[in-house]
Amino acid sequence: MHVSTLTLKNFRNYENLTLDFCPGNNFITGQNGTGKTNIIEALAVLSQVKSFRNVPDTEIIQWGHEQYYCSAEVKDTQYQRFEIGCAKYGEIIKKKAKIDGKEEKKISDYFGKLVTVIFSPGDTILVYGSPDIRRRFFDGVISKIDTTYIDHLQEFRRILKNRNSLLKDIRDGSKDARDLDVWDQMFADSSSVIMARRSDTVERSMKLFQNAYASISGYEDIPLMRYRPSMKSFDKDALEVLLKKNRLRDIQSGTTTSGPQRDDFILESSDGRGFVYYASEGQVRMASVSLKITEMQLVETQKGVKPILLVDDIMSQLDERRRHNVVAFFQEENQIIFTMVDAARIWGSRKKEREFYIRENSRVEVKS
Numbered sequence: 001m002h003v004s005t006l007t008l009k010n011f012r013n014y015e016n017l018t019l020d021f022c023p024g025n026n027f028i029t030g031q032n033g034t035g036k037t038n039i040i041e042a043l044a045v046l047s048q049v050k051s052f053r054n055v056p057d058t059e060i061i062q063w064g065h066e067q068y069y070c071s072a073e074v075k076d077t078q079y080q081r082f083e084i085g086c087a088k089y090g091e092i093i094k095k096k097a098k099i100d101g102k103e104e105k106k107i108s109d110y111f112g113k114l115v116t117v118i119f120s121p122g123d124t125i126l127v128y129g130s131p132d133i134r135r136r137f138f139d140g141v142i143s144k145i146d147t148t149y150i151d152h153l154q155e156f157r158r159i160l161k162n163r164n165s166l167l168k169d170i171r172d173g174s175k176d177a178r179d180l181d182v183w184d185q186m187f188a189d190s191s192s193v194i195m196a197r198r199s200d201t202v203e204r205s206m207k208l209f210q211n212a213y214a215s216i217s218g219y220e221d222i223p224l225m226r227y228r229p230s231m232k233s234f235d236k237d238a239l240e241v242l243l244k245k246n247r248l249r250d251i252q253s254g255t256t257t258s259g260p261q262r263d264d265f266i267l268e269s270s271d272g273r274g275f276v277y278y279a280s281e282g283q284v285r286m287a288s289v290s291l292k293i294t295e296m297q298l299v300e301t302q303k304g305v306k307p308i309l310l311v312d313d314i315m316s317q318l319d320e321r322r323r324h325n326v327v328a329f330f331q332e333e334n335q336i337i338f339t340m341v342d343a344a345r346i347w348g349s350r351k352k353e354r355e356f357y358i359r360e361n362s363r364v365e366v367k368s
């Protein structure tokens with residue numbers, strides 16, 4: 001699978017831009033702040049409906065405008081054309097997603113068809129950030145492999161929201177605690193599906209992650225990856241019992257105090273020391289790149305497609321040996337879109353195939 005053409009209209013600093021990518025390596029170069037990451041962001045939006053930068057769509061619309069549009073022509077796959085349009089009407093944001101001209105209203109019908117893996121300097125937050133960042137990462141990986149998981153997650157969030165609002169009503173005396181029974185049952189059913197998928201994914205990831213970390217770092221001390229569920233069982237009956245046990249606490253705090261919404265995934269040494277507490281900055285960076293390589297390999301083996309790799313300037317953060325070790329994981333068949341200040345800095349990759357140089361006025365020159 002590869003993107004042949006990307007079109008942007010009023011997307012960040014690009015009023016009108018069309019780029020023709022080659023199926024192999026594409027290097028987007030230019031000075032700081034010229035709009036390299038914005039191109040990666042557009043491809044991420046087309047692939048995942050939202051930006052990986054964790055910003056609202058209003059920030060993406062070009063300043064002084066009311067809407068943006070982006071599209072990708074894709075080759076070697078079942079679907080050829082992906083489009084996302086977003087418009088703001090005062091406070092209201094409307095977003096449309098189309099595949100081959102047909103509007104997809106459900107996110108799970110759009111997601112997972114233009115398959116990308118994004119490598120970004122901000123990935124280190126996967127290691128030292130809060131548990132919700134890791135949950136989002138693993139949920140994203142599972143969703144790429146199996147889009148029905150998105151529906152499960154949405155259902156889980158709906159149940160959690162309802163249960164939490166009922167807990168507040170019970171605390172305030174406007175509802176009866178017995179009303180919780182039905183929500184506990186739904187919460188337990190939904191949680192057991194989510195927990196089982198998360199546990200299964202971490203299990204499948206463990207070897208891939210360790211292998212990537214060992215190859216990139218060359219270190220002996222390779223961290224283990226563990227799923228840390230907030231409830232100790234995946235069995236729905238056992239989960240219901242746990243919910244009953246926590247009921248009083250949940251009512252008092254007006255929120256569901258344990259469940260998949262409190263899960264975590266951790267990295268630790270073989271003798272149980274938390275990686276984040278002893279790792280150097282370079283080790284954190286290598287662990288975060290290894291997590292992304294794990295995602296890439298999981299998607300490839302479970303879904304049977306070679307994802308498009310969006311590599312946003314991570315090479316400049318690694319020493320030459322590590323850079324070489326990372327690039328060794330990328331295969332001939334992966335289309336790669338690299339951004340970097342200067343393409344000459346890439347080391348050990350396949351031959352350079354196309355370079356785009358962004359000028360300060362947002363004009364793009366094709367250099368080779």
Ligand SMILES: Nc1ncnc2c1ncn2[C@@H]1O[C@H](COP(=O)(O)OP(=O)(O)OP(=O)(O)O)[C@@H](O)[C@H]1O
Pocket residue numbers: 011012013014030031032033034035036037038039059060061062063313341
């Ligand atoms: N909504 C917007 N409308 C217009 N321009 C924007 C908008 N949002 C961001 N920009 C411009 O995009 C620039 C940042 O682009 P981007 O992050 O892609 O730069 P970059 O080339 O990746 O830089 P670096 O090398 O520092 O990572 C900002 O300097 C800003 O001028």
Ligand SMILES: [Mg+2]
Pocket residue numbers: 036037038312313339
């Ligand atoms: Mg950038």
